[in-house]
Amino acid sequence: MPTPPPRAGRTPVSADAPLEIRGRGGRAPDVFEPRGWMPMRQYRRDEPVDFLIVGTGAGGATLAARLAEHGFSVVGLDAGPWFRPLEDFASDEAAQTKLYWTDDRLSGGENPLQLGSNNSGKAVGGSTVHFAMVSLRFRPAWFKSRTLLGYGADWPIDWREMWHYYAEVEQALKIAGPVSYPWGPKRPRYPYRAHELNAAGLALAESCEKMGMAWTETPLATLSAPRGRAHPCVYRGFCTLGCSTNAKQSALVTWIPRAVAAGAEIRDQAMAGRIEVDADGRATGVHYHRDGAWRFQRARNVVVAGYAIETPRLLLNSATDRYRDGLANRSGLVGRYLTVQANQAAWGLLPREVRWYKGPPSLALTEHWNYDDQKDFFGGYCYMSQGPLPQLWANTLASARGLWGAPLMAAMENYNHQVGFKIVGEMLPQLRNRVTLADTRDQYGLPIARVEYSWCDNDRALIQHALGTMTEALQVIDASDIWQQTDDTCHMNGTARMGSDPETSVVDADCRSWDHPNLWVCDGSVFPTVGGVNPSLTIQAIACRTADRIRAMADRGELERPHHAARQALPV
């Protein structure tokens, strides 16, 4: 491995000092207890574990927990620190940027993506530590959008199977949602009751009723009643900056403790640099950087779960003489079909005080345009009420509305009266939108990612439709000073898409690479299409399904080795 250059000088002057490595010495941080610990099994690096998982976000943490619970030996690596929210998370936008992936990346194309705080986490728990908790199921037809709706690509998975796994994840996270959901096929009741609407949510509800569209309380992964050692949400409104009370059902406080309790080892601040493959093309382990040195963990199976930028980056950075274009890349599609979601907004002012900073940011939503096919474009969108905190809102006014000087200061005085709606809209997969490697190297000595993104005509048509709908929604509730934010996107998927043909996909329906029988991808990268809802619930459902499929394959003797030796691993 390359020798890393000295770290770019991050001197802890005003921010908190960087965290120590916490997952070692036979113990892991207990996230429910300040300075608390829980025992954690440890595995030797020179003996192969059944599954080595790179990344511990929605995909990796879920898979780690379920595989460990199925009896496999599991090690999870995460590049970020292992926080205890109760002691480590401040109520402060600037300080909490420590949750984001802020290592250098290039972002270009005709419509460059905003990364960092927008969609990229670097912590045990991944982006779920700062996600907005919106937990929606796909519309069933999206799993066959090519066949049924005429665009995108079909998934190799049936929606009815997904319906089963959605229910499993909703139970695992105690999703708080409405008694009956207005769209799609029947689903079970949400485990916890819906949260009370704040004024921003009431504004969405009122506007929908006036426009004749259904709306509902957003199913959210934050507690509306106690659960174990976690209290219900206190509506502090800092959800996308990390939940300091543990009400948020992030992977950090759900799947990770489950994984550790079931015998998995999680190694924090462990940055994967390269997957090793043998002469037969089988993965043998991963080189990773931790505690100042490169190390190598042997494994019978390697799972890449770094999300849609780091996953292809690792596969591409693992190129060998035999696999010159990177691992799992016979199709040439690793890094291709990067597909984000449109995230445009309409904003306005109400005479009454809204104080949108209280409560989870998106308490109410409508999926009306996900289920209405009388549109002149492919795909759909939902939109939700919003509650950006002052730094984010000021930067939105500055960068998207072009305000600075006295007009910016005057607009910020109206902060407590601001209201707005934002879409999560389906963009179409395009071959040209992609992740590649740049010449620049990061602090580990690894080539950084270059991301290129350009909208297509259909994306623009969807955005225009959504902006029109949301503007009307603000008009019908008599908002003033309405303006449209046209530039934003969110979520990232698709750079290692699943399919049923090795020539047109990177992994199969079980998230297993077509090229290497013991190399898997389990995160949003596998999405062939993104739909018009937030992806986290689907990522976790796919991970639960993958764990069950792996167990079934192991039971049939179709994996590298049976997993019966799992419990015999020795502590280091």
Place this chain on the structure above:
Amino acid sequence: MPDRFPGYDVLAKRHTPSWNEQTRRVIDARLAIPRTPRFFTEAEYATVEALAARIVPQPAQRPPVPVAALVDTKLLENQQDGYRDPAMPPEREAWRRGLLALDADAEAAHGAPFRALEGTQQDALLRQMEAGQLHGSAWVGLPPATFFKHRLLRDIVMAYFSHPTAWSEIGWGGPASPRGYVRMGYDARDPWEAAEAHADPAAARRKNARVG
């Protein structure tokens, strides 16, 4: 500018259940940062102060938010956004080169560095930068419109609104852990939230005196 939230001070809540220890720690550190350049040179620092006065103009009757010091500290700590236009250098280099290029344009147009110009002259230069219409040779490899929107504007605006003084001015509740909020609907104010002046500034001032 009329006082919309008379007497409201987020810092009055510092010892209430709205602030926990880790929040006090990071806010205290922010309030205590040195008001002197540590990353920038003296001249660069003075230019950033001049830029901040145009981007986030502050009322004269209260202690100013030290915007230049906050930007300087961010760069000293090398806090990055996590992405950049391929045509743009990383944060630190972008700031250094952008300030150099801005001064070169100021000298060419007015015979003086940016910080020495009149406010209207400064605004005119900033509008040109925003529109990508600065063409001095120092902008080669640093698109002026991108520098303005993604570096200069972003860092200055985010610095200003990271400060409790700015939070008090807009009536935001500020830090809220572990207490959070209870009253969620329209015009629903928790007793520890800012009261807006409306027609009765004296009543609002009385309420705001009790948020702590």
